[in-house]
Amino acid sequence: MPEETLYDRLGGEDSIEAVVDQFYGYVMDDELVNSYFEDVDMQRQIAHQTQFISSVTGGPVQYTGEDMRAAHEGMGITPEEFDAIAKHLNTALKDFDVPADDREAVMTEIASYQDDIVGA
Template sequence: MSEQTLYERLGGEESIEAVVDRFYGYVMDDDLVNGYFEDTDMQKQIAHQTQFISSVTGGPVEYSGEDMYAAHEGMGISEEEFNAIAKHLNTALKEFDVPESDREDVLDEIASYEDDIVGA
């Protein structure tokens, strides 16, 4: 029997979408980072982020968006803002009872893109 992927342990795309939806609720309530999403179609953003997280956690989903540097170039995202986003993601994952080890795995995946996002 093969070991489950992180995507499977998270409950698949539907569960990831629920987490992402909650995550963006926290993001939009945070004045430090919500300005980045003022003119954003949040339904499209939620779908896009769900696709990204599904892809990087080993799901059967091909991420079709821009690479992380290109997507964030010129935004001037600080390390503090990046960490705030990660904190909101962790909080959303906790609310859905994702075990700590799986939360850490998700955050490690996201952290691997920090150099492409912060200061891009």
């Protein structure tokens, strides 16, 4: 039997989508970062982010979006803003009772993209 992936432990794409939906609720309530999403189709953004997280956690989903640097080019995202977004994701994962080790694994994966997102 193949080893269970982080994607599997998170509950698969439907569970990841629920976390992402909750996450964007927090983001949209945060005045520090919500301006980045003013003109964004949030249903499309949720689907896109679900695809990204599903892909980087070992799911059978191919991420088809731009690479992180290109996607965030010219946005001027600060380290403080990146940390706020990461905090919201961690909170959403906690809301869905994701165990600490798995939350840490997701957050480590997301943190690996910080250099491509911050100040791009």
